Amino acid sequence: MLTKWGIAAGLVVAGITIAGQPTFSPPPNAPTFDFPLPTPGQPTGGPIIVPRPPTGEVRPTRPPGVPVVLPRSVNIQLKLERDGSVSVVEQVIVQAKSTMTRTAPLRVGDRVFTVSDPKVDGNGTASVTGDQLVIKLGEGASTVSYKLDGAIADLGDRLQFRWQVASGWDTKLVFLRASLLTPKPGYDFVCLAGAPNTEERCDSAxxxxxGILRVLHSDLDTGARVDVTATLDAGLVPATAKFDSGVAGTGPFALTPLSGGxxxxxxxxxxxxxxxxxxARGRDTRALAAEGAPVDVLVGQGERVVFASPDGILPGQAGTVIDERVDPRDLTATVVDLAVRNYLWITEAGPDWQIVRRNAPDDALTAYERAVYDALLPEGTDAVTVSALRSTPPRVAGAQSAVYADAVSxxxxxxxPGGLGKVGIIGAAVAVVGAAVTVALALSGGPALLGVxxxxxxxxxxxxxRLLPARTKRGGLLLQQVRGLHGYLRAARPDRVPVADREMxxxxxxxxxxxxxxxxxxxxxxxxxxxxxxxxxxxxEPRFDPRRFADRFPALVDELDAVFGKR
Known part of the structure; x- marks a missing residue:
């Protein structure tokens, strides 16, 4: 009784579907498949997977031998050959003035299928592109044939057939019929229909x-699949299934030629x-280890001699180039240099010192020198003692940042040092964009590994x-020149300078x-x-004492170091 109701249910679905479709007249030579159904009372080799109809409901029947021919219907015949391959023939009816395309995956999970010799008898083409079988058909009836390998898996004491007889169609299938012929009848048939990974059963199996498996299903949604599995006796045919556990299926993170490239x-x-x-690191290491070549910083101008630093480097920058760090001593050297260049005046005040505004900052000063000047003598302040600076240390973070910015410029x-720099910022931006691309491709089913x-x-x-040394190649060359300047300071003697130029x-x-x-x-x-x-x-004292100055000036340097070290 269950068999009768199942068959009737499959037929009524087809009948209802036909009634709701526009009139379609296939060409006279349109291929049809003989699809015999069990007659009432005839035994079957397996269960019918279909809900039992309500008691008393009468389902129409179709005369034997009359094929179902209607737009957007597919008839499929699968024949398992003795060598384990499967011969597949699909008859597809495409509605007038329409097209149908199937993009069937040949990689399902870690299972790999192979399709060879795809052909179309009718209006369309069939080909294998990468891991996909692509069938493109125009209006009318067409027959597609191909050879399938990889459908038989060895489960030890038995074999298992599996193939998605329908998948990847770009339009809703009104009606689908499929048959599976095997050398010896199979058992434990399962037919699933619907979106991938769902467990909804086919209308009828x-x-x-x-012993031929017959499948009926109607109204298969766009992109949905009909997945058929069957158990066969061990040794019936060779196992042909291939598995590739190293590749994550056909998902967005699958390793494809594009993403692999x-x-x-x-x-x-x-x-x-x-x-x-x-x-770069090797070059910087060699620059640090090398001895500085002698540098002549005394430049003759006629009969006069002037001091000229290498590459125009300022005192506050020299220490930064050597150790890539702005130390309190670098800022102290800047204060002394501002005094030497007539922007400040330093005077002794008992055991203390006073720093006095002499000339306002102008365009000759760099940004970091101006920052040091303003930190010592803010607008409205003409003089300050070093002891007052120690009590209320000036804010010199801006000056430090300006030193680094000047060295970079x-x-x-x-x-x-410790920052990202242009390359690091570009890298961070690229990583953020890549993450966004990965998410977008993963959600759209694209090659998300490209985003990765x-x-x-x-x-x-x-x-x-971060691994690159902050010092550039030019900075490495300047480092050698600064070491040469250091050598000059250690070896210079006053008698090399004319008396008139010695003070300067x-x-x-x-x-x-x-x-x-x-x-x-x-x-x-x-x-x-x-x-x-x-x-x-x-x-x-009224009279300048060089020896006393030589004793006191290092104390001033230490006091200013302490001022800038308290920041």
Whole structure:
């Protein structure tokens, strides 16, 4: 009784569907498939998977041998060959002035299928593109045939057939019929219909007296699948199933030629970037280890001699280029240099010192020098004692940032030490964009691994920027020149400078001696020549004493270091 109601239910679905469709007249030579159904009372080889109709409901029947021919219907015949391959023939009826396209996945989970020799008898084409079987058909009736491999899996004591007889159609299927012929009848048939990974059963799945599985289903949604499995006796045919657990199916994170190429390209770029980082770090290590070549900072101008620093570097920048860090000593050297250049006046006030505004900052000062000047003498303040600065230390964070920015603008440093720099910022931006692309591709079913490749590239740039030395190639060359300047400060003698130029050369050299921690030695060798006094420093005694200045000035340097060290 259940068999009769199941068959009737399948037929009434077809009948109702036909009644609701526009009139369609297939061409005279349209192929049809003989699809015999069990007659009432005829035994079947398997259960019918269909809900039992309400008691008393009468279902119409179709005369035997009359095929169902209506638009957007598919008839499928599958024949399992002795070599384990499956011969597939699909008859598709396309509505007038319409097209139908099937993009069937050949990779389901870790299961890999192979389709060969696809052909179309009728209005359309069939081909295998990557991991997909693509069938494109125009109006009318067409027959598609192909050979399928990979449908038979070895389960040890039995074999299992599996194939999605319908999947990837770009239009709703009104009616589907399928038959599976095997060398020996199978059992434990399961037919699932609907969206991938759902468990909804087909309208009808029944075996006839000959052991042929017959499947009926109507109204299959666009993109849905009909997945048929059957159990067969062990050894009936060779197992042909292939599995690839290293590839995550056909999902957005599947490793395809496109995504694999993207990952490979990123890997090559990372290797190249790693080589660049190693080269830069090696160059910087050699620059740090090398001895500085002698640098002649005394430049003749006629009969006069002036002091000229290498590459125009200022005292506050010299120490930063050496250790890539703005220390209190670098800011102290800047204060002394501002006094030497007539922007400030330093005068002794008992055991203390007073710093006095002499000339207002102008365009000759860099941003960091102006920041130091304003930190010591804010607008409206003309003088300040060093002891007052120690009690209320000035804010010099802006000056420090300006020193780094100035070194970067001169291409001595590529970035602020500890910062990201341009390369790091670009890397962070690329990683964020890659993450957004990954999410978008994953949601749309696209090759999301391409987005992952972009993320990896961005992270590589970000890490590479942090591993690169902050000092540039030009900065490395300047480092050698600064070491040469240091050598000059250690070896210079006053007798090399004309008497008329000694005060200026001594004064212009002193801030660099402060920055390079050479203050005491420089004063011991040169201060005695300043018996006439200094134009930027006022001693407490009526007569300038070079020896007393050499003793007191290092204390001023230490006091200013303490002021800037309290920030």
């Amino acid at each position: 029944v075996t006839d007296a000959a 993207g990952l490979g390209l990123v890997l090559l770029l990372l290797i190249g970037g790693f080589a660049v980082v190693l080269t 001169r291409s001595w440093l590529s970035r602020r 490749a972009v993320v990896i590239g961005g992270i590589g740039l970000l890490l590479g920027a 050369v001594f004064s212009r050299s002193l801030p660099y001696a402060v920055a390079l921690d050479e203050t005491k030695q420089w004063l011991e060798r040169n201060a005695q020549t300043m018996s006439a006094g200094l134009y930027w420093y006022a001693a407490q």
